[in-house]
Amino acid sequence: MRKSQLLMFVGSLLLLSLFVFPLWNITLEAPQYPEAIGMDIYINKFVDKNPNDIKNINIMNHYVGMEDIPEQIPEFEIFPSVVIGMAAIGAIFGFIGKKKLFVAWFTVMIILGSIGMYDFYMWEYEYGHNLKETAAIKFTDEDGEPMSYQPPLIGSKMILNFKAISMPRLGAYLMFVGMSMTLAAFVIEKKEDSKET
Amino acid sequence: MKIMTTLGFSALLLFAISCGQSNSNDNGGALGGNLADRSYVAPGEHDEFYGFISGGFSGQLAVYGLPSGRLFKVIPVYSVDAEKAYGFNEETKPMLNTSFGEIPWDDSHHPDLSQTNGEIDGRWCFINANNTPRIARISLSTFETEEIIELPNSAGNHSSSFVTENTEYIVAGTRFSVPIPQRDMPIDEYKGNFKGAISFIKVDQESGRFDLSFQLKMPGFDYDLAHPGRGPSHGWMFFSTYNTEESNTLMEVNASQNDKDYIAAINWKKAEELIANGDFETVPSEYAHNVWDESTQMATSTIKKEVKMIDASKYPGLVYFLPTPKSPHGCDVDPTGEYIIGSGKLSASMTAHSFTKMIDAIENEKFDGDAYGIPILNYDDVVAGVVKQAGLGPLHTEFDGRGNGYTTFFISSEVVKWKVGTWEVLDRAPTYYSVGHLMIPGGNSQKPYGKYLVALNKITKDRYLPTGPELAQSAQLYDISGDKMELLLDFPTVGEPHYAAGAPADLIKPNQMKLYQLEENNHPYAVKSEKDTKVTRNGNEVHIYMTTIRSHFAPDNIEGIQVGDEVFWHVTNLEQDYDVPHGISMIGAQTSELLIMPGQTETFKWFPKRVGVWPFYCTDFCSALHQEMQGYIRVSPKGSSVPLKWSLDGE
Incomplete structure (x- = not known):
């Protein structure tokens, strides 16, 4: 197996680390929560950062009319199949060892990743904007519109008394590393080709 | 003159010695500094x-x-x-x-x-x-x-x-x-x-x-x-x-x-x-x-x-x-x-x-x-x-x-x-x-x-x-x-x-334990979710299985209690967050409040004596809507046909 093939093979299989490590994390900081509360987002579940965090986020958010963070969302069914599929295809492409396949896989991953991020954004938007009419506390923003409680896609943002921080986690980083390896595989192959010609 | 000078000098010396002593008394500890500093623990800091x-x-x-x-x-x-x-x-x-x-x-x-x-x-x-x-x-x-x-x-x-x-x-x-x-x-x-x-x-x-x-x-x-x-x-x-x-x-x-x-x-x-x-x-x-x-x-x-x-x-x-x-x-x-x-x-x-x-x-x-x-x-x-x-x-x-x-x-x-x-x-x-x-x-x-x-x-x-x-x-x-x-x-x-x-x-x-784990609560009258709350009657003995979570009781409307009943309020605090106790007491209860830590169940006994509709409320300022954390219980005459009924928000 050539070096590029190995990179392609290992790089695509690194996607599977998403089953072990969280993809993303949202943390809420406030003076009353010196230890902060938050949740890790995996490709198939939401997990308390510390025990009961999601329950406690739900309790606080219900005052402004937000829905509970669901236990199950359709993405949790779709994402795992996509990840397994892409990892398997990538590994096979690694065996085949054609640079066009490498770049094709990488491109598809970029597209899928973008769709994933867009989907995540839309979920956050829905979560932050879908407020019950009966909410006990109704805040408005500077324009007099109902306040939104949408957490940031990436980075941090003040939402009332909470600082919401949204950042990738180890699963995402390993996926990026894996994708970079497949890109590197393509580049190496391309160099080899240019040497030969 | 010489004597005067000597006396003056001695006085000065004594003064210096006594000053030295008082200084050493003030600063003799390992920390030095003034006394107030040494017992002062700044806001947010913990004692040693x-x-x-x-x-x-x-x-x-x-x-x-x-x-x-x-x-x-x-x-x-x-x-x-x-x-x-x-x-x-x-x-x-x-x-x-x-x-x-x-x-x-x-x-x-x-x-x-x-x-x-x-x-x-x-x-x-x-x-x-x-x-x-x-x-x-x-x-x-x-x-x-x-x-x-x-x-x-x-x-x-x-x-x-x-x-x-x-x-x-x-x-x-x-x-x-x-x-x-x-x-x-x-x-x-x-x-x-x-x-x-x-x-x-x-x-x-x-x-x-x-x-x-x-x-x-x-x-x-x-x-x-x-x-x-x-x-x-x-x-x-x-x-x-x-x-x-x-x-x-x-x-x-x-x-x-x-x-x-x-x-x-x-x-x-x-x-x-x-x-x-x-x-x-x-x-x-x-x-x-x-x-x-x-x-x-x-x-x-x-x-x-x-x-x-x-x-x-x-x-x-x-x-x-x-x-x-x-x-x-x-x-x-x-x-x-x-x-x-x-x-x-x-x-x-x-x-x-x-x-x-x-x-x-x-x-x-x-x-x-x-x-x-x-x-x-x-x-x-x-x-x-x-x-x-x-x-x-x-x-x-x-x-x-x-x-x-x-x-x-x-x-x-x-x-x-x-x-x-x-x-x-x-x-x-x-x-x-x-x-x-x-x-x-x-x-x-x-x-x-x-x-x-x-x-x-x-x-x-x-x-x-x-x-x-x-x-x-x-x-x-x-x-x-x-x-x-x-x-x-x-x-x-x-x-x-x-x-x-x-x-x-x-x-x-x-x-330090921060809270009681709700799933490890084996109190015989504990309820772990609002859907399990209930009121039961056996003769004149009534058991209320109640829960608290910010900021309501479940149930918060109870009817069918009668004068002469012996009512046990078993209240489980469903909270699983640090430092979120709830309290409860009701008008005329001849006992203390309950102060219930997260994950805990406590019980007080109440003997309804007067017909009417009587309030109860949360006694520990638990949240922004604490003041809304309250409920009513209806007491009917002994032998009344009002059925036992309990609800939260009509459900």
Whole structure:
């Protein structure tokens, strides 16, 4: 197996680390929560950062009319199949060892990743904007519109008394590393080709 | 002129010297700086030590931070506490049960901390009830009273609760000797007929659970205070005694006639052997044993019927008496385990007995007679030294781990620092006023943390803003890290402080429980989700299974209750977040509120007496919508046809 093939093979299989490590994390900081509360987002579940965090986020958010963070969302069914599929295809492409396949896989991953991020954004938007009419506390923003409680896609943002921080986690980083390896595989192959010609 | 100059110069010199002295007094501690800085703990910062200070006649145990002197919690132990529903809710009522029935009060004196290898280990705090003899165990993870055991045959449980080197036993001696077993007899036949019981309570090392292992039947003296041997003297327990005259009236005179009373040295390893050999009698004795079960969140009280008793007079090698002058009060053992300090409270001196010399005297039978068959060791053969004329009325001694002892003097109102071994007085500091006990964190263990000393005073007088005839009780904090003791802080205490115990915060803080796990709540009336809440009726007995979560009760509308019912409110706090308790009470309930920690279930009983619609509400400001956390209960006439109904938001 050539070096590029190995990179392609290992790089695509690194996607599977998403089953072990969280993809993303949202943390809420406030003076009353010196230890902060938050949740890790995996490709198939939401997990308390510390025990009961999601329950406690739900309790606080219900005052402004937000829905509970669901236990199950359709993405949790779709994402795992996509990840397994892409990892398997990538590994096979690694065996085949054609640079066009490498770049094709990488491109598809970029597209899928973008769709994933867009989907995540839309979920956050829905979560932050879908407020019950009966909410006990109704805040408005500077324009007099109902306040939104949408957490940031990436980075941090003040939402009332909470600082919401949204950042990738180890699963995402390993996926990026894996994708970079497949890109590197393509580049190496391309160099080899240019040497030969 | 020359003379004038010289005088002037001398005056200047004196001034300089006195300034120098006052400076060294102010800055003598390890930290230096001004006094306020050294007891100041900035907002948001934590104290370096926990202080557990007995609540005296409040019956409780107060938890302070040191050096700030800030009060954190009053742990209810022997007295009911309406704030925490202790002794009021159905779960904790059994904790205050005794063989005499439920008792709402006691007088708590001497907290002591669990030890491992002679060092405090941060697991449990123990404290005695003096009036109706009991010993309690308090968890240092939950800061709740988990167990109380009554001590039969004991009366005035003063020389307790003292913990042996590995928390094998909590040892508890009786202040009053009484007929054993109790019987109807003339008081003036005291002498020779009344006996003193000393109890050994075994502690399970995992659960902390008590077992009254055995009692020693001792001569009819008053057993005042005690401390265990440690290191080489491990396996021995030392008790000060007074009234070896065995008087039963006008004790202030008649119990002060003997020049020397005794320190009783008890070889409890020998006692264990006697028990193993069956050398005991089983004495019928009723006593209550009350245990809190964290899983079911309920206390149960069991009345036990008998105790194993060893007659100390019958078994050689079990007990020896060390003559000690002037009605000794404090009985303290230095960190090396070699010296046993008896503070003759009617004298100006303390007597230090040597454990090595004691063993030698026993082996060579250097006896000076006996008392009821118990050998009295020859005074001169056991005394290691005397701290002479140190003050008036010595009471208690603690140690700093640097070879110094610190003794309180009640009459001369001071703490005196002296050198162990040379018995010379090194320093003295006044107390305000009339100090009783003192405490150095770990100061009665093999590993004292000799930075601070807390003096626990009996009289306050003018030290604080006056509050009518009844004044605050007072403690004082001294820095003892330097050569000179320095008074840093006065702080008021809850009830009269007797003894106290202290521990580094790092020993206790990491083990703190933050909340009760809801899934581990096995209370028989717990409900774990709102959909399981209900109201049931069996005759006139009604059970409400209710939950709380920010910011509502479920159910919050209840109908179908009738006058004459006996209604149990079982309220589960569904919260699983740190520091989110909910409270509940309702109008006309003849009991306390409930204060329910996250994951906990508590129950109060209510007897509806009047027809109407009556409110209940959350008593602990839980959230922004706390004021909305309320509900109604409809009470109908007896025999009414209004059906039992409960709901939250119509569901």
